[in-house]
Amino acid sequence: MRLSQMLFVTLRDDPADAEIPSHKLLVRAGFIRRLGSGLYAYLPLMWRVLEKVKRIVQEEMNRTGAQECLLPQLQPSELWKMSGRWDTYTESEGIMFALRDRLERELGLGPTHEEVITAIAKEMIRSYRQLPVNLYQIQTKFRDEIRPRFGLMRGREFIMKDAYSFHCDEASLKSTYEAMDQAYRNIFSRCGLDFRAVDADSGAIGGSGSQEFMVLADAGEDEILYTEDGLYSANIEKAVSLPTDAKPSRFSTYKKEPTPDTATIAKMCQCLGCDASNVVKNVLYQAVYNGGKTVLVLVSIRGDQEVNEVKLTNELTKLASHYESTNILSLTVPDEKEQQKWAAKSLPLGYISPGISDDYIAKNASVADKFLRLVDQTAVDLTNFATGADEVDYHVTGANWGNDFSLPKLVVDVRKALVGDRPVHDPNGELKTARGIEVGHIFQLGTKYSQAMGATFTNEQGEEKPLVMGCYGIGVSRLAQAAVEQSYDKDGIIWPTAIAPxxxxxxxxxxxxxxxxxxxxxxxxxxxxxxxxxxxxxxxxxxxxxxxxxxxxxxxxxxxxxxxxxxxxxxxxxxxxxxxxxxxxxxxxxxxxxxxxxxxxxx
Amino acid sequence: MRLSQMLFVTLRDDPADAEIPSHKLLVRAGFIRRLGSGLYAYLPLMWRVLEKVKRIVQEEMNRTGAQECLLPQLQPSELWKMSGRWDTYTESEGIMFALRDRLERELGLGPTHEEVITAIAKEMIRSYRQLPVNLYQIQTKFRDEIRPRFGLMRGREFIMKDAYSFHCDEASLKSTYEAMDQAYRNIFSRCGLDFRAVDADSGAIGGSGSQEFMVLADAGEDEILYTEDGLYSANIEKAVSLPTDAKPSRFSTYKKEPTPDTATIAKMCQCLGCDASNVVKNVLYQAVYNGGKTVLVLVSIRGDQEVNEVKLTNELTKLASHYESTNILSLTVPDEKEQQKWAAKSLPLGYISPGISDDYIAKNASVADKFLRLVDQTAVDLTNFATGADEVDYHVTGANWGNDFSLPKLVVDVRKALVGDRPVHDPNGELKTARGIEVGHIFQLGTKYSQAMGATFTNEQGEEKPLVMGCYGIGVSRLAQAAVEQSYDKDGIIWPTAIAPxxxxxxxxxxxxxxxxxxxxxxxxxxxxxxxxxxxxxxxxxxxxxxxxxxxxxxxxxxxxxxxxxxxxxxxxxxxxxxxxxxxxxxxxxxxxxxxxxxxxxx
Incomplete structure (x- = not known):
């Protein structure tokens, strides 16, 4: 190409809305141009980069036997209602653009395609003899982001490669999942990226296990915890660790004590002269399920630990069917207004005990349909602990499960792992932190969608079974920008040769x-x-x-x-x-x- | 590829909703699958066909020096309001899907990209030294079709190649337009299609001249008029011809005659014993402009001719600025309800004269803001003609322009050319008819968009001028199906080798x-x-x-x-x-x- 014939314009100044180097550079160097919030034109130079990334993705996907196709971007709402995700994706914090056609039929603009591909598989796959099969597409996706930013990193339109595999059993799924893991490593390596595969939360996609691929960069929106021996790395949303041991308790007998103005753990510990690890902290959440049920959730956790709300959401999602629901719509710590409403009704926020009575809650928090108790593993082994007394300005000390409070039936891991924690596999090690840009995510979905949508096949024994599924995504446009975030100097971009325009x-x-x-x-x-x-x-x-x-x-x-x-x-x-x-x-x-x-x- | 590893399912029966052979065959042979009205999944076999068509399109476009890019599918409404097309495209019969984001900002789902590319050109092009330039993309487009049908032929999602060129003058535009014409001929030939280039109406895209490329097939939705000498072919919407000569009039003196129950031309001619070519027919239309003005339009045309509403719309669009508007939203013959309303107010529908007074109209048709008269060329040369008497059950005969009615100032060609008419270039020839599937359309836009959106450049003389534009579309997915419509037998599809999966x-x-x-x-x-x-x-x-x-x-x-x-x-x-x-x-x-x-x- 002759530059004299190209539409080629470079800018001297950084665009006002650009916060990170890659965004600034791609705009200044004439690769992309903003059309509206989170909407970018890919100019000819960028288009060439995207084509090279796509080519690498296609080659590695095809090598695994996956087949390329192209699915509609407009998706009938009925499909999303079958899977139970329409509300989650379109209401409250929902990120799916929804619209109505001239006949007032609801449509969503695809942010992902589990429902669509499952509907197609339901019609086309009848027998185990057709399995396994893996279909993929490279396509523009849409998200009505709360805060579009960082150029292509968090846009409202972005190019994705998404693949969906169908299997007769978990073993076949695992085998394709591993092939995808390898294909992804090949793709990111060939694109010249410094990346890390990490354990990940499966989020709104769901399923039993998932792994993210992170391009390491300071501007990354995700935090990773990892060990230097290379044996562990996880998104902080998903990370597990060994907590530090609790300090020995200075309490020995059960006693109610006046602790004026100590609604925080720090103030309470100071007042009682104890360590936060001697405390059972009780945090109240409000969970809204689709179908309309609101559930108040009391989480008891060791005082020096924090609740990981992603893990908590996952635990609560498992309980959805108890609330005649399939999905959780939102999880919130009651906001100030809500708290005042409750406090006015004399709910002793900041002084709640793990044994607060259902009646008391029901009487004082009429916002909820149900009340649920969970205890984090860290709080289970505590003895002679301090905790709330269900009365403002009072705590109890020297409490023990069994004697003073009955242990909640649901024991869970909802603890946030932190940098410096000990890795589970190495009690002498230490978790390090790094920031990453998520460019890929692979999921073992299992039968979540096939069951909800009735996508079954006949197995070798003649039985009808739900299809076992996996799905596998790569953010193609995000990857291209991540490459820049990882490779530039004061004079501009340094493209890896394989994806240079x-x-x-x-x-x-x-x-x-x-x-x-x-x-x-x-x-x-x-x-x-x-x-x-x-x-x-x-x-x-x-x-x-x-x-x-x-x-x-x-x-x-x-x-x-x-x-x-x-x-x-x-x-x-x-x-x-x-x-x-x-x-x-x-x-x-x-x-x-x-x-x-x-x-x-x-x- | 091994078929045993593909998701490959053929069907014995034709799908219930398929009306034409190509639609039936593509579904039965497992190329496409319907997800919803006008929404299709392109399965792996189809994806390969589309890729081959795309490759041919890219090669021929690149050969002309055009550069590929990719523009957003979500388009801010402000851009469409600048060009004046937001209302036309989203209201009444509008075919653009519109939606609102979480901040209630209006967005359209791109059916075409003139506004987007002009906004980008406005920012990037400053000088004649950057011109000419031609940018194209291959992308899924959206149309909220009134009646999606024929599979990929008229879908709500479809793949388009759309190109937009920018020039400093008309001569440069013409040169690129001709290069595109040649590129299109190469593309369709390489795809193995039997096609014809025809004069076309520019429709809602606008501009001064355009040409369509039609794949000839009985199932085509478009009618083409052409001559066998190959010198003329046009979409019937745009076609011109020589009308037959009018018969000599049997009337000689101006007279008002009773003609009971003769609101149609046929009945009136029978009653008066004259030929339809001796009649001036006066047809009332209602045109709604964006901005809100409704204009009543009286079209006088020779009685044996029909009004071509596409041509009429174009004439009325030229007058938009008279009505403080940029575009026409709808053109309708008043519907029955409307007619009754008028008739009740004693508007003599079926008996209107070309001289009906403005006052009369204003008094009796309060639905309109303005009244406008147009006369078609065929009616201008008539003498001693018959026409309405502005009174139910009465006509006048032996009328003449100048004496009995003043000739409307606006003389236009709004006549529908018909099969059998004489071609303009060959008065001894005859227009033939064929049906076609439109697979390409090239436009000389001129400055329609650049002027509306303020996209200017500085010319060699240092003057600021609006960019001169062209645009060029190919329906990639429609082309793929058109190839099947042109090539199949009782046993199935016969793909042209160049685009076979x-x-x-x-x-x-x-x-x-x-x-x-x-x-x-x-x-x-x-x-x-x-x-x-x-x-x-x-x-x-x-x-x-x-x-x-x-x-x-x-x-x-x-x-x-x-x-x-x-x-x-x-x-x-x-x-x-x-x-x-x-x-x-x-x-x-x-x-x-x-x-x-x-x-x-x-x-």
Missing amino acids: YEVVIVVPNVGDGEQMQVAEQIYAECQAAGVDVLLDDRNERAGVKFKDSELIGIPYRVVTGKSLKQGQLEVVKRADKSVQNLAIATVVPTLVTSIKADKKAS | YEVVIVVPNVGDGEQMQVAEQIYAECQAAGVDVLLDDRNERAGVKFKDSELIGIPYRVVTGKSLKQGQLEVVKRADKSVQNLAIATVVPTLVTSIKADKKAS
């Missing part, structure tokens, strides 16, 4: 110089003949502008038809380290071909 | 036969090595099922490892004509390669 840029310092242009055209033609993606900067601009632009847009190799021409040589500059080689004209393209091949192999 | 299918009659499988695998490997797209039907099915399926899905060449194996030969069947060759094993793949190359070259 062009591999080589030929810069002609003076297009008025016939010899320069003639050699440039020759190298341009040689590059094209050798299959090198080459850009010719034949603009009638000052050499300085051209050098700056070539560094800003981050093409891996720059060939300059400059002063060294007199010696029959061309200058070849490597963008990554700015190293310069002067090469005889005839050796330039063969050298470039070798370097490009080496770059792609190394990554 | 696979070029060769190897059918193994008996997968239990070791020799058959071994030879099949050998041919399969040889095909892959030779770059042939090959499918291996290794399913454990009866041979008859496999032959039927291979014919239904329409792969151009079938290799059978059957009886002839004993003679060291394989049977090669050409799908198009079912001709059979028995070839020595070693010559099979080289022969296929030659045939495939010849097919692609011929088309």
Whole structure:
């Protein structure tokens, strides 16, 4: 491509709304342009990057035997009502754009395609003989983000590769899941990314197990906990660890004590002269299920620990059927207004005990339909602990499960793992923290969707069974930006060679110089003949502008038809380290071909 | 690909909602599956067809110097309000899906991208030195169709290639327009289509000139008028012709005559004993402009001619600024209810004269803000004509413009050209009719969008001018189905080789036969090595099922490892004509390669 014929505009200044380097650079270098909140045009340079990423994704997916297809973006609401996700995705914090057609039929704009593919599988798959099968697509998805930001990282439109596999049993699912894990590692490696696979929460997608692929970068929105031995890494939403041991309790007998103005753990510990690990903290949540039920949830946890609300949501989702529901819509700590309403009704917030009576709750918190108690593992083994007395300004000390309070039946792990905690596999180790950008996520869905939507098959024994499913996503547009977030310097982007929009840029310092242009055209033609993606900067601009632009847009190799021409040589500059080689004209393209091949192999 | 590993299901019966052969065949052969009204999943076989069409489109577009990009599908309503098309596209018969985000901002789901690209050009293009430039994308578009039907032909989601070019003047636009015309001819030829380029109406897209590319097929929704000398062809919406001459009038003096119950031309002519060509027919329309103005339009036309409402809409659109508007929202002949309302107010519908007074209209048709008269060219030259008398059951005869009625100032061509009419270029010729499927449309937009949206550039003289634009669309998914509509037989689809999902299918009659499988695998490997797209039907099915399926899905060449194996030969069947060759094993793949190359070259 000749730059003089491209729509190519670079900007001197960072866009006002850009917070992170990759966003600034992609806009400044003319790769993307904002059309509206979270909406970007992919300009020709960016389109080339996306195509290269897509090609790598397709090659690795096809290698596993997956087949490409394309599913509708408009999705009838009935499908989402069958799976029970319509409300979760469109109400309250829902992130699905919903609309109505001219006949007032509700449609969603696909943020994901479990329902659609399950509906198709239900019609097409009858027998175990058709299994396993893995279908994927690369497509624009939509999310009505609460806060679109960071350019392509959190847009309202983004390009995803999503795959869905169908199996006759869990063993077959595991085998495809492992193949996808390997394919993903290949894809991210080939794209030149420094990434980490981590245990992940399955969130609104659901299923029994999932793993995220994180590109490591300070600007990442996700926090990862990991061990340096490489044996453990997890999203903090999902991470587990060994808590520190509780300090020995200084209490020995059960006693109610006045503790004025101690609604926080810190104040209470100070007042009672005890350690937070001697306390059973009781936190009240309000969970709203689809179908309309509101449940008050009392979580008892060791005083020095925090509740991980993602884990709590997962525990509560498991109980959905008890509340004639399939999904949880929202989980909130009652807000201030709500709290005042309750406090006015004399609910002793900040002083609740794990044994607070159902009647008391029912009388004082009429906002809820049900009341539920959970205890975190950390609180189970405590003895002689301090906790609330169900009376404002009073706590009890020296309490014990069994004697003073009955242990809640539901013992769960809802504790937030923290940096510095001991890893479960190595009590002498320590969890480290890093930030990451999620670029991939693979899920073992099991039968969540097939059961809800009646997608069954006949197994070898002639029995009708729900299809066992997996799903596998890659954020294609996000990946492209993550690559920049991981690879830039003060002068601009440094694209990994495998996904660079062009591999080589030929810069002609003076297009008025016939010899320069003639050699440039020759190298341009040689590059094209050798299959090198080459850009010719034949603009009638000052050499300085051209050098700056070539560094800003981050093409891996720059060939300059400059002063060294007199010696029959061309200058070849490597963008990554700015190293310069002067090469005889005839050796330039063969050298470039070798370097490009080496770059792609190394990554 | 091995068929045993594909999600491949063919159906015995035609889908209930399919009306045309291509729709039936694509569903039965497992290429597409309906998810909802006008919404289809493209299954793996179809995806391959679409990819091949896309590749051809990309190659031909890139050859012209156009650059690929990707624009958002969600489009802020403000852009459409700037161009004046928001109302036209979302209200009344509007075909754009509109929705609101969580902040209640209005968004449209892109049916086309003139506004988006103009907004981007406005920011990026400053100088004539950046021109011309041509950007294109291949993307799913959305239309809230009134009546989705015919499978992919008229879906609510469909894949389009849309290109937009920017120029400093009309001459540059024309040159790109011609390059696009040629590129389109190349694309449709390479796809193996029998097509025709026709003059077209520019419709809601606008601009000064446009041309459609029609795939000829009986099931086409468009009617084309053409001459056999190849010098004229046009969509009937746009077609012009020479009307037949009017018969000599039998009237000679102006007279008002009683004509009871003659509100139609036929009855009136019978009553008066005259020919319809002696009549000036006056048709009342109601036009609603965006901005809210309703205009009553009286069209006077020769009695044996019909009004072409597309042409009329175009004439009325030119007048939009007179009504403080930019666009026409709807054009209707007043419906029965409306007519009754008017008739009750004594508007003499069916008996109106071309001279009916403005006051009369204003008094009797309070539904309108304005009243407008137009006369079609066919009515201008009539003398001694018959027409309405502005009184129910009365007409006048022997009337003349100037004497009895003043000729409306606006003389227009709003006449519908009809099959059998004489072509303008050849008064002795005759217009023929054919049906076509529109697969491409190219437009000279001029400055319609750039002016409305303030997208200007500085020309060589330093003056600020609006960008001159063109736009160019291809219906990629529609094209794929049109290819089937043009090429099938009683047994199934006959894909043109260039866009077939696979070029060769190897059918193994008996997968239990070791020799058959071994030879099949050998041919399969040889095909892959030779770059042939090959499918291996290794399913454990009866041979008859496999032959039927291979014919239904329409792969151009079938290799059978059957009886002839004993003679060291394989049977090669050409799908198009079912001709059979028995070839020595070693010559099979080289022969296929030659045939495939010849097919692609011929088309």
